[in-house]
Amino acid sequence: MKNLGILISGRGSNMESILKAIAKKKIPITPSIVISNRPDAKGLKIAEKLGVKTEVVExxxxxxxxxxxxxxxxxxxxxxxxxxxxxLVCLAGFMRIISPEFVKKYKNRIINIHPALLPSFPGLDSQRQALEYGSKYSGCTVHFVNAGMDTGPIIIQAVVKIKEDDTEESLSKRILKEEHKIYPKAVSLFAQDKIKVQGRKTIISV
Structure with a gap:
Protein backbone atom coordinates (compact mmCIF):
# COMPACT_ATOMS: atom_id res chain seq x y z
CA MET A 1 0.00 0.00 0.00
CA LYS A 2 1.25 3.48 -0.82
CA ASN A 3 2.01 6.14 1.78
CA LEU A 4 0.46 9.61 1.70
CA GLY A 5 1.96 12.90 2.80
CA ILE A 6 -0.16 16.07 2.81
CA LEU A 7 1.25 19.60 2.87
CA ILE A 8 -0.89 22.38 4.34
CA SER A 9 -0.62 26.00 5.46
CA GLY A 10 -4.06 26.63 6.95
CA ARG A 11 -7.20 24.74 7.86
CA GLY A 12 -6.72 22.16 5.14
CA SER A 13 -10.34 21.43 4.26
CA ASN A 14 -9.25 19.32 1.29
CA MET A 15 -6.86 17.48 3.59
CA GLU A 16 -9.81 16.74 5.87
CA SER A 17 -11.94 15.42 3.01
CA ILE A 18 -9.13 13.09 1.93
CA LEU A 19 -8.40 11.82 5.45
CA LYS A 20 -12.09 11.19 6.16
CA ALA A 21 -12.42 9.24 2.91
CA ILE A 22 -9.40 7.13 3.93
CA ALA A 23 -10.94 6.53 7.37
CA LYS A 24 -14.10 5.27 5.62
CA LYS A 25 -11.97 2.80 3.62
CA LYS A 26 -12.75 4.60 0.36
CA ILE A 27 -9.08 5.14 -0.49
CA PRO A 28 -6.52 2.30 -0.20
CA ILE A 29 -3.61 4.40 1.01
CA THR A 30 -1.85 4.96 4.35
CA PRO A 31 -2.07 8.55 5.67
CA SER A 32 1.50 8.75 6.95
CA ILE A 33 2.10 12.44 7.71
CA VAL A 34 0.62 15.94 7.49
CA ILE A 35 3.25 18.68 7.25
CA SER A 36 2.63 22.40 7.69
CA ASN A 37 4.93 25.32 7.04
CA ARG A 38 3.04 27.23 9.73
CA PRO A 39 2.86 26.10 13.37
CA ASP A 40 -0.55 27.79 13.82
CA ALA A 41 -2.23 25.98 10.94
CA LYS A 42 -5.64 24.78 12.14
CA GLY A 43 -5.35 21.72 9.95
CA LEU A 44 -2.71 20.25 12.24
CA LYS A 45 -5.24 19.74 15.03
CA ILE A 46 -7.78 18.37 12.57
CA ALA A 47 -5.26 15.82 11.31
CA GLU A 48 -4.33 14.81 14.85
CA LYS A 49 -7.99 14.28 15.75
CA LEU A 50 -8.24 11.99 12.75
CA GLY A 51 -5.27 10.00 14.05
CA VAL A 52 -2.64 11.21 11.59
CA LYS A 53 0.87 12.25 12.61
CA THR A 54 1.85 15.87 12.04
CA GLU A 55 5.06 17.85 11.81
CA VAL A 56 5.92 21.51 11.23
CA VAL A 57 8.70 22.69 8.95
CA GLU A 58 8.39 26.41 9.56
CA LEU A 88 2.11 10.39 -2.90
CA VAL A 89 2.32 14.04 -1.88
CA CYS A 90 -0.88 16.10 -1.87
CA LEU A 91 -0.81 19.88 -1.69
CA ALA A 92 -3.86 21.06 0.24
CA GLY A 93 -3.69 24.81 0.60
CA PHE A 94 0.09 24.76 0.87
CA MET A 95 1.01 28.40 0.35
CA ARG A 96 4.47 27.89 -1.06
CA ILE A 97 5.74 27.32 -4.57
CA ILE A 98 7.72 24.11 -4.48
CA SER A 99 11.10 23.96 -6.16
CA PRO A 100 11.81 22.30 -9.53
CA GLU A 101 14.19 19.96 -7.72
CA PHE A 102 11.39 18.72 -5.45
CA VAL A 103 9.13 18.22 -8.46
CA LYS A 104 11.85 16.26 -10.27
CA LYS A 105 12.55 13.98 -7.31
CA TYR A 106 8.84 13.19 -6.88
CA LYS A 107 7.93 13.25 -10.57
CA ASN A 108 4.23 12.45 -11.10
CA ARG A 109 3.89 11.85 -7.36
CA ILE A 110 2.80 15.35 -6.31
CA ILE A 111 -0.77 16.45 -6.95
CA ASN A 112 -2.61 19.69 -6.30
CA ILE A 113 -6.12 21.06 -6.65
CA HIS A 114 -6.90 24.40 -8.26
CA PRO A 115 -10.24 26.29 -8.09
CA ALA A 116 -10.65 26.76 -11.84
CA LEU A 117 -10.98 24.71 -15.00
CA LEU A 118 -7.36 24.68 -16.04
CA PRO A 119 -5.72 25.79 -18.23
CA SER A 120 -8.03 28.79 -17.66
CA PHE A 121 -7.26 31.14 -14.75
CA PRO A 122 -4.10 29.71 -13.17
CA GLY A 123 -2.48 31.33 -10.16
CA LEU A 124 -4.20 33.31 -7.42
CA ASP A 125 -7.78 34.67 -7.25
CA SER A 126 -9.08 32.26 -9.87
CA GLN A 127 -12.72 32.75 -8.90
CA ARG A 128 -12.39 36.51 -9.22
CA GLN A 129 -10.67 36.07 -12.58
CA ALA A 130 -13.56 33.93 -13.85
CA LEU A 131 -16.18 36.45 -12.71
CA GLU A 132 -14.34 39.42 -14.18
CA TYR A 133 -13.87 37.60 -17.47
CA GLY A 134 -17.60 36.89 -17.69
CA SER A 135 -17.23 33.11 -17.79
CA LYS A 136 -20.42 31.06 -17.73
CA TYR A 137 -18.76 28.10 -16.06
CA SER A 138 -15.96 27.58 -13.58
CA GLY A 139 -14.96 24.63 -11.44
CA CYS A 140 -11.89 22.89 -10.11
CA THR A 141 -9.02 20.76 -11.35
CA VAL A 142 -6.86 18.09 -9.74
CA HIS A 143 -3.53 17.92 -11.54
CA PHE A 144 -0.02 16.64 -11.23
CA VAL A 145 2.49 19.28 -10.22
CA ASN A 146 5.26 20.19 -12.61
CA ALA A 147 7.74 23.07 -12.70
CA GLY A 148 5.15 25.53 -14.04
CA MET A 149 2.30 27.38 -12.33
CA ASP A 150 -0.76 25.09 -12.42
CA THR A 151 0.43 23.58 -15.69
CA GLY A 152 0.81 19.88 -14.85
CA PRO A 153 -1.19 17.04 -16.47
CA ILE A 154 -4.87 17.15 -15.52
CA ILE A 155 -6.35 14.19 -13.60
CA ILE A 156 -9.97 15.18 -12.83
CA GLN A 157 -12.11 18.27 -13.29
CA ALA A 158 -15.54 19.29 -11.97
CA VAL A 159 -17.72 21.96 -13.57
CA VAL A 160 -19.63 24.62 -11.62
CA LYS A 161 -22.11 26.90 -13.40
CA ILE A 162 -21.66 30.59 -12.62
CA LYS A 163 -24.85 32.36 -11.57
CA GLU A 164 -25.72 35.92 -12.58
CA ASP A 165 -25.63 37.11 -8.97
CA ASP A 166 -22.51 35.19 -7.95
CA THR A 167 -19.88 36.89 -5.85
CA GLU A 168 -16.34 35.66 -5.42
CA GLU A 169 -17.37 34.23 -2.04
CA SER A 170 -20.51 32.42 -3.24
CA LEU A 171 -18.74 30.94 -6.25
CA SER A 172 -15.79 29.86 -4.11
CA LYS A 173 -18.11 28.01 -1.71
CA ARG A 174 -19.76 26.01 -4.50
CA ILE A 175 -16.41 25.19 -6.08
CA LEU A 176 -15.03 24.06 -2.72
CA LYS A 177 -17.84 21.51 -2.38
CA GLU A 178 -16.74 19.99 -5.67
CA GLU A 179 -13.08 20.08 -4.59
CA HIS A 180 -13.98 17.94 -1.58
CA LYS A 181 -15.46 15.35 -3.97
CA ILE A 182 -12.86 15.12 -6.71
CA TYR A 183 -9.64 15.37 -4.68
CA PRO A 184 -10.32 12.11 -2.76
CA LYS A 185 -11.30 10.49 -6.07
CA ALA A 186 -7.97 11.48 -7.60
CA VAL A 187 -6.05 10.14 -4.61
CA SER A 188 -7.97 6.87 -4.86
CA LEU A 189 -7.17 6.52 -8.56
CA PHE A 190 -3.49 7.10 -7.85
CA ALA A 191 -3.49 4.64 -4.96
CA GLN A 192 -4.95 1.98 -7.24
CA ASP A 193 -2.43 2.64 -10.04
CA LYS A 194 -5.23 3.72 -12.37
CA ILE A 195 -3.51 6.87 -13.66
CA LYS A 196 -0.99 6.75 -16.48
CA VAL A 197 0.74 9.94 -17.65
CA GLN A 198 1.48 10.21 -21.38
CA GLY A 199 3.03 13.58 -22.14
CA ARG A 200 0.50 16.21 -21.18
CA LYS A 201 -2.35 13.73 -20.94
CA THR A 202 -3.46 11.34 -18.23
CA ILE A 203 -5.09 8.04 -19.08
CA ILE A 204 -7.55 6.86 -16.42
CA SER A 205 -8.31 3.14 -16.29
CA VAL A 206 -11.49 1.79 -14.70
Missing amino acids: SKGFKGTRWDYDQEIIRVLKKHGVSQKNG
Missing part, protein backbone atom coordinates in the same frame (compact mmCIF):
# COMPACT_ATOMS: atom_id res chain seq x y z
CA SER A 59 9.05 28.60 6.55
CA LYS A 60 8.91 31.98 8.27
CA GLY A 61 12.44 33.15 8.90
CA PHE A 62 13.92 30.15 7.10
CA LYS A 63 17.38 31.00 5.86
CA GLY A 64 18.23 29.34 2.60
CA THR A 65 16.89 28.72 -0.88
CA ARG A 66 13.52 27.24 -1.79
CA TRP A 67 15.30 23.98 -2.49
CA ASP A 68 17.01 24.10 0.91
CA TYR A 69 13.57 24.34 2.49
CA ASP A 70 12.12 21.60 0.32
CA GLN A 71 14.92 19.26 1.32
CA GLU A 72 13.67 19.57 4.89
CA ILE A 73 10.18 18.67 3.67
CA ILE A 74 11.57 15.66 1.82
CA ARG A 75 13.48 14.57 4.91
CA VAL A 76 10.22 14.49 6.92
CA LEU A 77 8.34 12.76 4.10
CA LYS A 78 10.95 10.02 3.86
CA LYS A 79 11.08 9.62 7.64
CA HIS A 80 7.39 8.70 7.47
CA GLY A 81 7.73 6.41 4.47
CA VAL A 82 6.54 8.80 1.76
CA SER A 83 9.27 7.97 -0.75
CA GLN A 84 9.80 8.56 -4.45
CA LYS A 85 8.93 4.92 -5.07
CA ASN A 86 6.00 4.35 -2.72
CA GLY A 87 4.61 7.76 -1.87
